[in-house]
Amino acid sequence: DIQMTQSPSSLSASVGGRVTITCRASQSISSYLNWFQQKPGEAPNLLIYTTSTLQTGVPSRFTGSGSGTDFTLTISSLQPEDFATYYCQQSYSTPWTFGQATKVEI
Amino acid sequence: EVRLVQSGAEVKKPGESLKISCKGSAYTFTNYWIGWVRQMPGKGLEWMGIIYPGDSDTRYSPSFQGQVTISADKSISTAYLQWNSLKASDTAMYYCARQKERRFDYWGQGTLVTVSS
Numbered sequence: 001d002i003q004m005t006q007s008p009s010s011l012s013a014s015v016g017g018r019v020t021i022t023c024r025a026s027q028s029i030s031s032y033l034n035w036f037q038q039k040p041g042e043a044p045n046l047l048i049y050t051t052s053t054l055q056t057g058v059p060s061r062f063t064g065s066g067s068g069t070d071f072t073l074t075i076s077s078l079q080p081e082d083f084a085t086y087y088c089q090q091s092y093s094t095p096w097t098f099g100q101a102t103k104v105e106i
Numbered sequence: 107e108v109r110l111v112q113s114g115a116e117v118k119k120p121g122e123s124l125k126i127s128c129k130g131s132a133y134t135f136t137n138y139w140i141g142w143v144r145q146m147p148g149k150g151l152e153w154m155g156i157i158y159p160g161d162s163d164t165r166y167s168p169s170f171q172g173q174v175t176i177s178a179d180k181s182i183s184t185a186y187l188q189w190n191s192l193k194a195s196d197t198a199m200y201y202c203a204r205q206k207e208r209r210f211d212y213w214g215q216g217t218l219v220t221v222s223s
Binding site: 001032034036038043044045046049050055087089091092094095096097098099100101 | 141143150151152153155156165166167168169201203208209210211213214215216
């Protein structure tokens with residue numbers, strides 16, 4: 001299985017601040033990297049797929065970049081509704097695997 | 107609007123069997139894979155496996171192969187996740203999700219399974 005290492009596991013930030021989350025794959029996954037947001041008591045929500053494509057309806061303050069083994073999710077200006085847990089996921093090969101999560105707190 | 111609606115929460119005893127469901131609507135059910143994802147209490151997301159309802163082609167994660175059965179009934183646009191003998195360690199939230207190309211784009215609301223004696 002491809003291992004996904006996400007960092008940091010948690011971070012504190014302020015409204016209006018900039019946040020960067022990194023995700024590293026144990027082998028090259030080309031651009032098959034997705035990002036999800038999950039709020040307490042809710043299902044995960046797709047934010048970005050194939051490294052940098054924004055899912056319909058997701059605000060443009062979310063951006064993704066990277067290739068091969070190293071990827072980042074950046075939130076350019078944190079809004080109150082962005083405080084949540086974020087997961088990366090590789091879809092290069094089955095079983096698709098997720099990172100361990102990053103909790104973004106105020 | 108695409109929707110995946112899952113069956114309700116379950117409380118079971120160890121050794122019991124269980125089948126939970128995921129019903130799709132507002133899209134052609136047979137044209138998209140459906141995946142199942144486990145989330146244990148306070149933990150992360152784990153990909154369990156996927157099924158293509160069009161022909162019931164199924165793939166499992168090695169971690170879940172032999173532990174669960176994924177199936178689908180295309181006539182009623184419903185996918186299933188089944189256990190023959192539950193363990194306390196199966197206690198978790200289980201999500202279904204629609205796979206579009208290489209991503210899960212729509213998710214069900216989740217089914218909480220609690221296994222306790």
